[in-house]
Amino acid sequence: xxxxxxxxxxxxxxxxxxxxxxxxxxxxxxxxxxxxxxxxxxxxxxxxxxxxxxxxxxxxxxxxxxxxxxxxxxxxxxxxxxxxxxxxxxxxxxxxxxxxxxxxxxxxxxxxxxxxxxxxxxxxxxxxxxxxxxxxxxxxxxxxxxxxxxxxxxxxxxxxxxxxxxxxxxxxxxxxxxxxxxxxxxxxxxxxxxxxxxxxxxxxxxxxxxxxxxxxxxxxxxxxxxxxxxxxxxxxxxxxxxxxxxxxxxxxxxxxxxxxxxxxxxxxxxxxxxxxxxxxxxxxxxxxxxxxxxxxxxxxxxxxxxxxxxxxxxxxxxxxxxxxxxxxxxxxxxxxxxxxxxxxxxxxxxxxxxxxxxxxxxxxxxxxxxxxxxxxxxxxxxxxxxxxxxxxxxxxxxxxxxxxxxxxxxxxxxxxxxxxxxxxxxxxxxxxxxxxxxxxxxxxxxxxxxx
RNA sequence: GGCGACGUGGCCGAGUGGCUGAGGCAAGGGCCUGCAAAGCCCUCCACAUGGGUUCGAUUCCCAUCGUCGCCUCCA
Numbered sequence: 001x002x003x004x005x006x007x008x009x010x011x012x013x014x015x016x017x018x019x020x021x022x023x024x025x026x027x028x029x030x031x032x033x034x035x036x037x038x039x040x041x042x043x044x045x046x047x048x049x050x051x052x053x054x055x056x057x058x059x060x061x062x063x064x065x066x067x068x069x070x071x072x073x074x075x076x077x078x079x080x081x082x083x084x085x086x087x088x089x090x091x092x093x094x095x096x097x098x099x100x101x102x103x104x105x106x107x108x109x110x111x112x113x114x115x116x117x118x119x120x121x122x123x124x125x126x127x128x129x130x131x132x133x134x135x136x137x138x139x140x141x142x143x144x145x146x147x148x149x150x151x152x153x154x155x156x157x158x159x160x161x162x163x164x165x166x167x168x169x170x171x172x173x174x175x176x177x178x179x180x181x182x183x184x185x186x187x188x189x190x191x192x193x194x195x196x197x198x199x200x201x202x203x204x205x206x207x208x209x210x211x212x213x214x215x216x217x218x219x220x221x222x223x224x225x226x227x228x229x230x231x232x233x234x235x236x237x238x239x240x241x242x243x244x245x246x247x248x249x250x251x252x253x254x255x256x257x258x259x260x261x262x263x264x265x266x267x268x269x270x271x272x273x274x275x276x277x278x279x280x281x282x283x284x285x286x287x288x289x290x291x292x293x294x295x296x297x298x299x300x301x302x303x304x305x306x307x308x309x310x311x312x313x314x315x316x317x318x319x320x321x322x323x324x325x326x327x328x329x330x331x332x333x334x335x336x337x338x339x340x341x342x343x344x345x346x347x348x349x350x351x352x353x354x355x356x357x358x359x360x361x362x363x364x365x366x367x368x369x370x371x372x373x374x375x376x377x378x379x380x381x382x383x384x385x386x387x388x389x390x391x392x393x394x395x396x397x398x399x400x401x402x403x404x405x406x407x408x409x410x411x412x413x414x415x416x417x418x419x420x421x422x423x424x425x426x427x428x429x430x431x432x433x434x435x436x437x438x439x440x441x442x443x444x445x446x447x448x449x450x451x
Numbered sequence: 452g453g454c455g456a457c458g459u460g461g462c463c464g465a466g467u468g469g470c471u472g473a474g475g476c477a478a479g480g481g482c483c484u485g486c487a488a489a490g491c492c493c494u495c496c497a498c499a500u501g502g503g504u505u506c507g508a509u510u511c512c513c514a515u516c517g518u519c520g521c522c523u524c525c526a
Contacts, residue, residue: 028526036526043526071524152454155522161453162522171523183523207524229526230456236524258526259456262519297475298464303457303519310463313476320475323489355465359474369490373483423485430487441489448489 002054002349004225005301007154007233007255012351015254017224022060024219025051026252027108028211028228028236031068032092033077036099036279038291038306039261043229045292046258046300048105048394050227053348056392064218065108066211067093069115070204075193085194095280102283103291104394110218114210121205121213122198124247125185129200133246134185137176141186141200146179148242154255155234162234172206183239185209208239215240216249226252233257262303282311289395290314296354296393318395319450323441324365324386325397326448327372334380336388340364344389354393361389401450407438411447414440 002015017023027047030040047063054061069089078085097107125141128134134143145151145159152159163180172184184206189195195202215223228237237255244251282291291306293314298304340360347357368382390397403411410429417426433440438449 030526031524039526041526046526068524073524155454157454157522164452164522174523181523231521231525234454234521234523239523260520260526293475294463301456302464305463307463309476313463316477317475320489327489353465355474359465362474366491370492373491418485421485427486434488439488442484442487443489450489 002057003351004254004256005351007237007257010156013254015225017059018222018253021058023054023062023225024223025061025063025225025227026211026215026219026223027063027065027226028232029065029067029108029111030092030096031071031073031207032089032096033071033073034092036096038279038282039229040096041099041103041279041282041291042261042295042304042306043258044100044105045103045295047227048103049292049296049354049392050256050352051106052394053352053392056388057345062109062219064110064112064215066214067096067111067113068207068210069093069113070194071114071207099279099283102288103279104288104396106394112214112218114205114214117210117213117217118196118205120217121209122186122196122200124213124243125205125209126199128185128243128246131246135178136186136200137173139173139176139188140184140203140206142173142177142182142184143239143242143246144178145181145183145242148245150245151181151242152238154238154241157234183208183235183242185243208236209243211236212240212243212251215252216244222250222253224252225254225256227256227258230257230259258300259303261306286311287315287318289318292393292395293317293358296358296395299355300352319439321365321390321395322398322450324369324383325399326441326450327443328368328379328383328386329399331372331380331383334384336384337364337381340382340385341388344385344392348392357389357393361386361393364389398450403449407433407436407449411440411449415446 003012004015005012015023025047027043030036047065051061051063067089070085074085074088077083078088081088100107125134128143129136129141132144133147134141136142152162155162159181171180172187174180185208186198186200186203186205188201188203193204195204215226226237226240233255241251282288290311291314294306294310295304297314343360344357347353347360350356364382364386368379368386371377371379371382387397410433414426414429414433417423417429430440433449438451441448441450
């Protein structure tokens with residue numbers, strides 16, 4: 001069974017399932033106010049791999065990932081651009097899923113929207129007020145964090161220490177709060193802002209309330225795993241948890257956080273990648289699978305730098321895999337090599353050791369290629385194991401490309417020239433294909449061209 | 452001020468108290484090929500600095516230098 005680092009206990013421990021055979025996962029999704037960036041891509045890819053792996057092991061996975069479609073950033077942009085805020089959220093959401101689709105990220109099982117849960121949030125906030133864990137001021141309703149015993153669990157910080165430093169970010173409602181760490185559950189609407197009615201006054205929910213309500217509604221108390229980027233540990237996850245605890249509810253059983261995309265040179269990612277300044281550009285300009293590959297080769301908790309060189313190296317890896325898929329396309333089905341799969345699971349179950357697992361994958365590909373060259377029957381089982389691992393990773397190998405008629409014709413002509421030992425002509429044809437961007441491979445069955 | 456990461460061979464990136472210096476990309480050599488490509492084989496012997504613990508440390512401890520993240524709505 002999968003062992004994962006748990007942020008709350010700061011230990012790698014088994015992911016204990018509330019219900020055998022089923023996993024409920026909540027992933028904090030995007031706030032839809034702008035294009036997704038490379039870091040968003042990392043988060044979704046990490047959890048996509050997690051999900052696919054769990055499914056591959058036979059578990060039934062329910063992955064809930066929300067869309068935050070009401071937020072200050074959205075309102076600000078709407079005001080700046082003088083557009084309806086819904087226009088922004090709809091557009092950004094479609095762009096988001098378009099980008100995720102290109103990355104091969106499977107759609108979540110459920111995609112709750114914050115705006116669909118306002119009533120439930122109002123109810124929950126009302127309960128918190130009733131039991132004295134939250135209070136209203138003129139600008140909003142706040143959670144009284146002092147009443148939450150182990151507040152700071154996820155960040156591993158004492159309340160007093162957190163307050164001492166502090167960042168220079170703006171704090172909503174700072175003047176009226178009882179305690180500096182109290183956070184806003186409901187923001188009273190200012191004139192012209194989108195708002196929903198509530199007994200506290202018209203307003204909108206704070207960010208942290210939506211995820212508690214949605215996760216508990218869809219997954220229920222004590223759900224298995226809550227995940228997101230490192231930066232969500234605090235305040236977001238800490239504050240989600242605080243609300244659940246304040247209500248006396250069991251929240252997530254296990255917490256998982258992925259590392260950041262960093263830039264080694266201290267430059268913005270966009271600069272080091274040249275023509276890439278967001279995820280859409282990345283998937284447009286490079287093989288989207290390369291990003292997944294790059295991430296698989298590093299551990300999900302560590303930082304990873306995404307640079308032109310990195311991505312291009314990963315593209316070459318994928319090209320090699322495609323080539324492998326092509327040359328093993330007709331080896332036939334076989335029972336996957338069990339020794340390989342056992343090792344694969346060992347790597348993955350050890351806190352998602354995808355670097356080790358990819359090393360195993362490369363080794364298996366190499367062995368299969370060698371077996372193929374040697375004419376060994378072993379190739380089928382190894383190739384099947386490779387396919388299994390790729391399934392668990394969400395890597396799609398391309399064995400055949402759509403070849404335009406004129407390119408296919410040239411390949412045929414190339415074979416004819418070679419058969420006639422007209423090598424000058426064959427070389428010329430091959431050069432033409434190369435210039436057109438095709439990789440030309442000579443196989444036992446003739447010339448194969450691929451992108 | 453607090454919490455926490457990290458500094459590994461040309462590049463990216465794992466990992467461990469003493470035979471893994473993983474793996475990928477790049478580079479060089481070889482096999483294969485009409486020549487290539489693809490594939491296979493081989494080579495390139497690192498672990499920020501200074502101490503300490505130890506029979507032995509890249510791996511444990513301490514310090515130093517450097518880089519970075521979070522500390523109220525950023526994956």
